């Protein structure tokens with residue numbers, strides 16, 4: 001029997017925690033971040049339970065292109081396709097990952113702090 005606790009994102013995906021959904025299909029959900037770090041801050045979340053990037057396998061390869069397709073569509077929908085946006089994963093403690101369910105932040109709507 002599996003005793004693992006469900007993450008917040010699993011609960012959002014199953015609908016037991018409310019969220020503002022901006023996209024959903026069989027494989028992905030996109031929601032507004034509850035504590036936005038930019039004027040537009042969305043989270044694109046695979047429904048499959050993948051804790052982090054280190055857990056990704058070849059079987060998941062299709063998901064990544066689809067994440068980019070969804071990001072492209074949302075960027076148009078939220079009017080940031082031309083002004084620019086950042087699509088990122090916080091992977092692990094040093095990157096500040098707080099929810100162990102792989103998710104992609106889509107940030108934009110204003111100049112973002114330079115990284116790298």
Ligand code: 5GP
Nearest residue numbers: 008019031032033034035090096097098099
């Ligand atoms: P991480 O820090 O793991 O990369 O990103 C987790 C993100 O989830 C954070 O930006 C945080 O604001 C967001 N978040 C945490 N709890 C909730 C929630 O209940 N609803 C929504 N919509 N976002 C959440």
